[in-house]
Amino acid sequence: MTPEESARLELVRRYWEFPGADVERAAEIYHEDAVLEFPQSGERFEGVDNFTEWRRQYPAELRYRVRRVTVRHDVAVVEVTVTYDGGQPQYGVQLLEFRGDKVVRERIYVMAGWDAPEWRAAWRSDTPADPPQ
Numbered sequence: 001m002t003p004e005e006s007a008r009l010e011l012v013r014r015y016w017e018f019p020g021a022d023v024e025r026a027a028e029i030y031h032e033d034a035v036l037e038f039p040q041s042g043e044r045f046e047g048v049d050n051f052t053e054w055r056r057q058y059p060a061e062l063r064y065r066v067r068r069v070t071v072r073h074d075v076a077v078v079e080v081t082v083t084y085d086g087g088q089p090q091y092g093v094q095l096l097e098f099r100g101d102k103v104v105r106e107r108i109y110v111m112a113g114w115d116a117p118e119w120r121a122a123w124r125s126d127t128p129a130d131p132p133q
Helices: 003-015 023-029 048-056 118-123
Strands: 030-038 043-046 062-072 075-084 090-099 102-112
Touching: 003 023, 003 062, 003 075, 023 030, 023 048, 030 048, 043 048
Parallel strands: 030 102
Antiparallel strands: 030 043, 062 075, 075 090, 090 102
């Protein structure tokens, strides 16, 4: 891992200490002109002030579990589970594109999990994709 990738990894890990708890502190990772996109809903938020305020007003209680963070060059991929108001966990992927030492674009995908179909069992490993914690 390059020094730049290591710095980005640390930045992303530090970010995940704050969302939902300290929106202002979490926003420090972004360039002022950063863009946040939700491809599943077609939404795009332009400017860190816009989506910081949006996050401040979020009407649900969110709880996150970071499952994995991968950094390559100027992109970070964060795999998480999230619950909304204590509901069933949803699986999420956050794609972060960097310009220098800050995030310039974030894309978030959130989806429900599902039970593995039995017909695939003959080929499936006994080791789970993500061991329980």
